[in-house]
Amino acid sequence: ADILVSAVRTLPDAVEFDVAGLAGERHVRVGALIGAHMALNAAAALGMAAHIGLDLDTVVGAWAGFGGVHRRFESHGEGGGVRVYDDYAHHPTEIAATLTAARGAAGEGRLIAVFQPGTYSRTQTFAREFAQALALADIAVVMDIFPAREEPIPGVTGATISELIALPPSRVILEPRFAALPERVAAVAGPGDLVVTMGIGNVYLLCDDIRAACARAANRGVPT
Numbered sequence: 001a002d003i004l005v006s007a008v009r010t011l012p013d014a015v016e017f018d019v020a021g022l023a024g025e026r027h028v029r030v031g032a033l034i035g036a037h038m039a040l041n042a043a044a045a046l047g048m049a050a051h052i053g054l055d056l057d058t059v060v061g062a063w064a065g066f067g068g069v070h071r072r073f074e075s076h077g078e079g080g081g082v083r084v085y086d087d088y089a090h091h092p093t094e095i096a097a098t099l100t101a102a103r104g105a106a107g108e109g110r111l112i113a114v115f116q117p118g119t120y121s122r123t124q125t126f127a128r129e130f131a132q133a134l135a136l137a138d139i140a141v142v143m144d145i146f147p148a149r150e151e152p153i154p155g156v157t158g159a160t161i162s163e164l165i166a167l168p169p170s171r172v173i174l175e176p177r178f179a180a181l182p183e184r185v186a187a188v189a190g191p192g193d194l195v196v197t198m199g200i201g202n203v204y205l206l207c208d209d210i211r212a213a214c215a216r217a218a219n220r221g222v223p224t
Contacts (some may be wrong), residue, residue, distance in 0.1 A: 005043045010034045010104030012083075013075075019043050022050045026057075031066040032139055034073055035101025071204060073098065073196070079211035080218025081191025083109075085209050088199040090118050092129035099136040102196050109192035113137035114185060114210075115161070115201030117145045120153040123160055123176035139188055140165050146201025184211035200219035 005122045008017040016029045017039040020216060042063065049059045068074060071088040078084070083105075089098040095115065103111050113134050117123040123130070123145055134140040142162040145152075162174040175184045189195060197203045 003043050003047050005039055008036045008039045010036075010101055012105050012107070015039050015042075015101075016133070019046060022046060022056060026060055028060050028063065030063045031068070033066070033068060034105050035097060037101070073101065074204075076207035077211050078216035080186075080188075080189075080214070081193075082189045082211070082214040082218075083194045084202040084207050084211045084214070085194065085196045087196055087198050088200065089198040090122075092126055092133045094186045095130065095133040095198055096136060098196065099133065101138065102194060103129060105193070106194040109194055110138040110190075111136075112139045112141065112185065112189055112193055112195045114141040114143070114181070114195060114203065114206075115198040116143040116197070116201045116203035117158060117161060118200035119148050119150050120145055120164045121150060123158075124153055124156045127160045128164055130161045131166070134161070135166045137167075139173070140167060141173040141175060141181070143178070143181060143199075143203065146199060146203075148200065175210060178206070182209040182213035185210050186217040189214050189217075191218065205214045 002021050004020045006018045014029055014031045015034050015038050019026050019028055029043060030038065046056060046059060050056055071086055074086045076084040076086060087098045089095045099113055115134055141160045144158050158176055159174055162172055165172045173184055175181050185195060197207055
């Protein structure tokens, strides 16, 4: 049967939508996931649940308390009023979907994208597409390439992407030093902003450090 998804709404900690075509209409809330792409995923899962005979009201009720999955818009808390998330997005289409969803969650705050490119060959092939996706953020921070299985390709670095991002120069940051990344992010982030790290590599290991650096930066700005 056809499934119609409508009224998708991204909240800071969930996605809500209406779904019709499965023996009636239902309002669905999926906790810990955001974005229209996640609403479509959930609707597809609901269709499969109906196909195998599960009780749909039970499924929908369980989703409201869903705690999310590792590295899919995973919250790493807040520091200095800056919310920090991580996502496994590593393809231009994924990055665009994640940033579009994150934009809704950011509200009035700025969206700061931190991207660790994965593999030299993918960076070389999709540099322009990566840059276009990252331009959806207010500030784009590009790290050095996570090589995975590959040897370096001469001339292919994080700058291959950062130089193509269509944002003002002050809003594009190239930081190849892994350990220096948290302080670079904290230097531009402020209360109300949302930071999302993305990539296939080990960038997620920096999330707690980013949160802590933002907290320190906020404390330095408090008069004594």
